[in-house]
Amino acid sequence: MLAIKLPNLDFLSQRRKALILSGVIMLVSLLSLAILGVNRGLDFTGGTLIEVGYKTPADLADVRAALSDGDFGSVMVQQFGTPRDVLLRIPPVGDVNDAELSQRVLRALNAAAPDQVELRRVEFVGPQVGKELAEQSGLAVLFSVMGILAYVSLRFEWRFSVGAVAATVHDSILIMGIFSLFQIDFDLNVLAAVLTVIGYSLNDTIVVFDRVRESFRKMRKGTALEIMNKSVNETMSRTVITAGTVLLVVVALYAFGGENLRGFSLALIIGVISGTYSTIYIASAVAVMLGVSRHDLIQTPKQAEVDARP
Structure with missing residues (x-):
């Protein structure tokens, strides 16, 4: 039986270039949102x-x-x-x-x-209903980001938490920026897609971070950058299969789902691609730049004993 050889790509060596690219994209998106705004659908305007x-x-x-x-x-x-x-x-x-x-x-x-x-x-x-929906939608996104920050902080380490939040904010702003730049209708369906992308991006990030934590415990040699690169490579097949499968569905939905689902499926297409990218080049890169190390993820015997007490 043939053994499957894992890829050995140095993803994080390009993290600075990727962060500069993402910074430019975020700047364009924010400028578009500030100048043009989003083309709000009737759900929000009445x-x-x-x-x-x-x-x-x-x-x-x-x-x-x-x-x-x-x-x-x-x-x-x-x-x-x-x-x-x-x-x-x-x-x-x-x-x-x-x-x-x-x-x-x-x-x-x-x-x-x-x-x-x-x-x-x-x-x-009605206009009052539209105004209330707009306010509640903003609160939904805000609470989602706060929940992510709390969840990842409890499960991992604060540097990973900052990276995960940066990735989800990056994906959300990118979607809204594209919709603003091309003045595509932004309605409740698109908002649902944005919240779905937040969950998808977080799930992808958690899978990689979980493998990073395991790799730090198993590998006694290697820098934090080398260990994180290895973890990204080990999860790459899972990432490609998951993202590819989801993309097949949402592209089919975009092509054949009708006009009502066009904005929803477009937001998902952008979000799946951006979420896969941001897991590596935003979430992981931010954690590396904040100085995550083996000491942050591996408890000493004394710490483990204290944590195990009821």
């Missing part, structure tokens, strides 16, 4: 979402002109799936209810294209 279907392929410029003639000046118009499907996002309009608003929109569209338009779907979110 308003009405209307899906209409045309019998022939629709010209978005004509749709916008028809809505402008009907006194709807600030409607976001986009293709939804096929060229015949159009999605309209309308901000809150006074005290008009969604049923009346949808009929007014339908009349305006039919005036420009008689008997060509049919109403498919109407969704309404």
Whole structure:
């Protein structure tokens, strides 16, 4: 039976270059978030979402002109799936209810294209609900990061905790930065994907850190950098298989899941790639730069005896 040879790649020798690259990416993402912001969906802003279907392929410029003639000046118009499907996002309009608003929109569209338009779907979110969702979403991300900091600190060592938090913050900001830069709709589905990526990235980081702790206990020779490199190499096959399998699913979801799941699956694709990268070049690199050593992970006999007491 052939033995599988483990890779012996010097990942962490490139940690400084990787950190500089990540720093530039984070700077661009933060600037985009500060200047452009995120294109918040109706879940956060409130308003009405209307899906209409045309019998022939629709010209978005004509749709916008028809809505402008009907006194709807600030409607976001986009293709939804096929060229015949159009999605309209309308901000809150006074005290008009969604049923009346949808009929007014339908009349305006039919005036420009008689008997060509049919109403498919109407969704309404109140502005107060949207504001509350935005606040609660921010708190959800904040509590997730705090929980990660506490969990890794208790299970490992504070340097690893800082590295794990840096990796999850890196992944979250990267996703939000890309969505901000390209003004892709950021709704509750995308937020769910961000929280999923936080969990995925943490899980990948914990697997590597657990192997690092075992390697420190087994290997009596070697620097901290050599031991961490060996641990990353030992977990690489697991990382590649896990990330590859997840990517196959989310790419298929992006391609065939429809417009409603497009943002969710895109965020997951970015997050899986970024999470795999950040485990090595953010979490592990930060722990090395903070000076993690064998003494931090291996208890002396006296310490072990004290910890074992009830």
